[in-house]
Amino acid sequence: MSYTTDKNLIQPIFxxxxxWKLALMSVCTVGLYQVYWFYGNWRLVKLRERRRLSAPWRSVLGVLFAYPLFRRISRAAGNPRGLACLAVLAFLLWVGLSLVAYAPLPWAVVSLASVIPLLPMQAVANSVNIRAVPGHISNSRIRGWNIVALVVGGPVALLNLLGFALHWAQA
Structure with missing residues (x-):
């Protein structure tokens, strides 16, 4: 199930x-890392399936293309029935929590939890990657732009959470 690119490097499936990095980066970038996560997945799908699809557009329009990605991840794991339910549930929860971002403050802060439905899908994707490409890079280190996002976005995320907590304390 693994494949190679023009550089003859074995690529992971997803x-x-x-x-922990997905969760931390999603919260500290106030969800922008999720767009990058979708982009990374769609880019690999495009390479693997040799299809003409736009990974950037599918990433930005995640609400429209999240379920097809979740379905691909579930099917690649080999348990279509049980994981199909996981894909549907993850999609519905992710869309619902993502749309909360448009609610008035402080309720919009709840959208930081939109990463939670992505975690089981990433766990399945990681298991597919390990099975298909045992020596792939796991991408768990924080470096480069990750550090910038943590330094800039971390305090912003903490202030948002603090504001939400203070709102509840006053209510």
């Missing part, structure tokens, strides 16, 4: 990232 975007490889550790669960």
């Amino acid at each position: 975007f490889p990232v550790s669960l």
